[in-house]
Amino acid sequence: MSLRVVYSKSFGVKYKAPICSKAFILYAVITLLTFILPFLFCYRSNGLWLKYETYREQPRVQFKLQYLLYAETSDHTSPLICGNFPRTLQITDACSTIKVIEEDTNIDGKNEFLDLELYLTTNDTVDVLSIALLLIFDFKIQDMCLFEMESMVVINHSSGLPGGRLNVFGDLDLIQKLPLVCSTRRPIRINKPILLFESPDWLVNIYEEYSKRTHSTKLNNVLVKWTRGRSYQQPFVVKTKINYNSVEIMYKPKFWQVMKWAWIQYFSTLVLSVFVFKKIKKFVFTKHIVNTLIERSM
Incomplete structure (x- = not known):
């Protein structure tokens, strides 16, 4: 006899830490790197600003x-x-x-x-x-x-x-x-x-x-x-x-044409950056590499 899912509910797990802690500093560094690294990558590869x-x-x-x-x-x-x-x-x-x-x-x-x-x-x-x-x-x-x-x-x-x-x-x-x-x-x-x-x-x-x-x-x-x-x-x-x-x-392209091209370059690398650093955060906090307070919600 085959079974079917009739109802599902997710259990949430939150990892909390005070501002002055290693866990929060690590979280802040990872968040900044998520958005800054794609920008630096595009800028250094001469692909961010459309020069002509x-x-x-x-x-x-x-x-x-x-x-x-x-x-x-x-x-x-x-x-x-x-x-x-x-x-x-x-x-x-x-x-x-x-x-x-x-x-x-x-x-x-x-x-x-x-x-x-x-x-x-x-x-x-x-x-x-x-x-x-x-x-x-x-x-x-x-x-x-x-x-x-x-x-x-x-x-x-x-x-x-x-x-x-x-x-x-x-x-x-x-x-x-x-x-x-x-x-x-x-x-x-x-x-x-x-x-x-x-x-x-x-x-x-x-x-x-x-x-x-x-x-x-x-x-x-x-x-x-x-x-x-x-x-x-x-x-x-x-x-x-x-x-x-x-x-x-x-x-020479005008401002909005430059921004449109820059956004396309930045967003394409940002998607990959978010995916990679999300995996890194999951590994760091689930493996308890830094101390956090775990809160589970039903």
């Missing part, structure tokens, strides 16, 4: 129709320089034609790519050996962070063989040395001009100053095709297609 976070966003990018082309030729004394920018320097006016296409293919208000074609005219005795092309953009993000800046893309290529055409393909990418401090009300603006020609070695100076910026853009996933040989009557052609893909943005 990332997300992806497709930026709003627009070519400002400002460019600088610096071409080194077989005539080392006179490179070919041309461009379209507010502050001009003495240029050779060798860029006869430039074609620019920016297109929003999915009609979301953001351009997807830049298709640029530039024709460089030379005289009958000069071969093109090296190209440096600087393109200036307006770069904006606005989903979680309001940020805008004037940025640059540099295309460099050289060859020991005279060329007739340069094809370049790549993706515009964001470079960050510091995370953004995001705000939905106050946009962060970096509008310092890039193309400055005050120093004699102005191209090196432009590169140096741009490399110091905490936020900039560059061309990634670059594919280059250098076509050698051309008729002297034909211009040197530079054709580039730059894709405006989504970029990874690093930012």
Whole structure:
């Protein structure tokens, strides 16, 4: 004949001790360790405070129709320089034609790519050996962070063989040395001009100053095709297609996001700590390692 539980009652056992006793001091130490050790573990493992976070966003990018082309030729004394920018320097006016296409293919208000074609005219005795092309953009993000800046893309290529055409393909990418401090009300603006020609070695100076910026853009996933040989009557052609893909943005999280992440880390270790120290207290008091007054309730 099988039996069933029809009623149950637990018997309580309480272990009591005065405040000034070894038992109470041991209880206080165990209680403090239960809550402090998980905090120290999370803090020392760099997992408690969220220092930065990332997300992806497709930026709003627009070519400002400002460019600088610096071409080194077989005539080392006179490179070919041309461009379209507010502050001009003495240029050779060798860029006869430039074609620019920016297109929003999915009609979301953001351009997807830049298709640029530039024709460089030379005289009958000069071969093109090296190209440096600087393109200036307006770069904006606005989903979680309001940020805008004037940025640059540099295309460099050289060859020991005279060329007739340069094809370049790549993706515009964001470079960050510091995370953004995001705000939905106050946009962060970096509008310092890039193309400055005050120093004699102005191209090196432009590169140096741009490399110091905490936020900039560059061309990634670059594919280059250098076509050698051309008729002297034909211009040197530079054709580039730059894709405006989504970029990874690093930012400083706000207070509540930091606390949410900290609580998740702390609570996960606190559960284990409570379980372990509960077993320790049971062993210490039930084995009478310290003196206590036992009180049983029916």
